[in-house]
Amino acid sequence: MPHAIEYDAFGDPEVLEFREIERETPGAGQVLVEVRAVGVNPIDWKIRSGRRASGAITAPRRIGSDAAGVVIAVGDGVGDWVIGDEVIVSGAKGAYATEVLAPAAKLARKPAALGWETAAALPIPVATAHQVLTSLGVSEGDTFLLHGGSGAVGQAAIQLARRLGATIIATASEPNHARVRELGAIPISYGPGLADRVRAVAPNGVDVALDGAGTDEAIEVSKQLVADPDRIGTIVLGARAAELGIRAWSGGNPIPLTPEEQQLRIDAVPLAADLAANGEFDVEIAARYPLAEAADAHRQSEAGELRGKIILVP
Template sequence: MSAQVQYSEFGGPEVLSYVEVPMPSAPADGVVVETRAVGVNPIDSKLRSGARASSPLTAPRVPGSDASGVVVAVGAGVTDWVTGDQVVLRGAHGTYATHVIASAAQLVRKPAGVGWDEAAAIGVPASTAYQALRTLGVEVGSVVLIHAGSGAVGQAAIQFARNWGATVVATGGERNQARMGELGAIPVEYGPGLLQNIRAAAPGPIDIVLDAAGTDEALEASFALVADRSKIGTVVVGARAAELGIQAWAGGNPLPLTAEEQALRAEAYGVTLELMELGDFEVEIGARYPLSAAAEAQRASMSGEHRGKIILDPSA
């Protein structure tokens, strides 16, 4: 048997249930992946609650898009993958499960030197950060301000920008200052006088802003520091992007990702895994929960009680 977490109505974490289901079969053009680790993302809770619009619920829905695992069944039309291959799922659906059906195009090979948890953790955060920074034009010599630098997207963004030769200033809470500094950013604490504190930490011009916080304080500081609003991007308040005159990618933005942006997000997986194997990129795992405790994991994700990525363990 296989198992999955599903919901049949929108609501709080309590609508999630852990159920046993028949073992899936591989379609002709796809595979079945036995998951080893599943990544929990804020979007999972937003979709489950109905806070983020999605299609009507006409059947039980399984959350999740990030996971790592082993190919255990291969469709007759698949030639590039075999059983036993260790993979990362890219843009998959319904990954809160012990077994997931995926197309061959949704698989990325997992390097042997990258752990299951870390591989499952990169998907949404790393691809979002990579695409956003590439779209904003970060390059050698850029000075980049990242709001919410200690979150999963923020930590990924700090590391990409530093690897590309940029100077990074990152904002975050008091308890997260050391972590942002470890990753190579100049840390600035949230609170009164944020704009002045950023200017004190980085007296020169700021070229680019990536907002993963979405607070009025963060946005106002960004506008004061960067006159060209096309160089300011958000991944959390996309619904306000047109009104504010800034760029946005998902985060409630009614405009879908362009083909180029989608390609960048796909490219991010291979780039990130290679950097991880070389020791030039790291993922902070905040907590692990059994797959059957997905409701508890989503509550923790929404509360922000853990810094770093929350992982579900399908074997527990």
Template sequence: MPHAIEYDRIGGPEVLEYREIAHALPGRGEVLVEVRAVGVNPIEWKIRSGKRASPPLNGPRRVGTDAAGIIVAVGEGLDGWAIGDEVIVSGASGAYATELVVAASKLTRKPSELGWEEAAAIPIPVGTAHQAVMSLGVDADDTFLLHGGSGAVGQSAIQLARRLGATVVATASEANHERLRELGAIPVAYGPGLADRVRAVAPEGIDVALDAAGTDEAIAVSKELVSDHRRVATIVQGARAAELGVRAWGGGNPVPLTPEEAALRADAVPFAAALAAGGEFQLEIARRYPLAEAAEAQRQSETGHVRGKIILIP
């Protein structure tokens, strides 16, 4: 029988339970995917813990949006997909599972050269990074300050900005500085004196900044160093964007993505998958957990000190 992670009440990681679920068949325009890897994203534990508002729980709630797997059944009225196709799943409901019914519109064909874990690591982190970098208008003339460079979104943003020719200055703990250099960024340590350290490595100034760390320091230093605050943004502190006087996408921002911004996130999945399959984009896997240990995976994510991406293996 298939299994999934569910919870019945808001709370800590311990509310997550590994449960047997009923076998489901795809409806019209849907497929059934046998899941091979699942991406763990911070939004999932934020909703589970009540840190991010969500509809009332009226029954078991499943978890997760990003996965990769193989199509094992195809619903009626669906052309272009077949049993055996390898796919990346984006924006699903209940991806922490051994099998998943999903609309075909949420599928991207997985290149055969791309591993399951790397494929599942793409959707939210790379989509968020791509949209933010493009919405900020980062280009070859810019020096781009990125807070939280070692996380999954941060590593993606570095690579995408470097592909556009920008100079990237990225913050992280010193233990992760070599990783930032490997990706083409100039590393700086966060903490007191950050603005002066950034000035030292970027004497000609900072043109644009993105907060992927979620700290007051990140916003304050960005606004201090970037003269045009329309080019300062956060993907973590969206609920405070108006108060902070910066742009925001997600992170609790009450303003939804525009259709253009949503399209940028969707377009990033096949784009990054093709690049990664060709060895031109790196997706670092931080830790792997069995699906049944989803609580521990979220507990680790909640620490905020994850380099790369956490993956669940059904």
């Protein structure tokens, strides 16, 4: 029988339980995927802990949205996928499982050269980075300030912005400077004096900024250095975007993504998958845990001490 991680109440990682579940049958527009790897994202533990509003829990709740695996059943009206296809899963409900139902419209084909773990690590980071860079209009010749350059979204944003022809300045802790530089950005340390350090490496100014750190410093420095508030965005402090006078996507933002923004996120996954399969996009795997040890994975993700992605393996 299949298994999944479920929880019955908000709380610490200990609420996560590895349970046997009934095998599901895909409905119209759905496929059932046998999971080979799962991507852990910060939004997972924010919802599990109750830090991000998600409605009352009235039945056992599953967790996770990103995975990679093999199609094992297909629902009505699904013409693009057949049993045996290797796929990348985005936007699923309950991806922390050995099998998961997924919306067929959000699947991407996994290139044969792409490993399962790398494939599962892609969806939320690359979807967020691609959509936000497009929404902010990052383009050739721009100087782009990125707060939080060493996380999974930050690493994706650096690589995609570099392909757009932007000059990227990315904040990171000193031990992560080499990684940020390797990906194509100019690394600088956050902390007191950040604005002056940015000015020193960008004497002609900063055109656009993205907050992936969620700190007051990130917002204040961005507003000091970027003249147009429409070119400052956050993916962490969405609930405060109106108060701050900047743009936001997700991150608690009460304004939902537009259909165009949703489509940008869907389009990003096959784009990045092909680049990664060709060695043109790098995904850093920080740690791997068995699916049954999802609680330990959440503890490590919440600690914020790892660089890159945490993966669960069924």
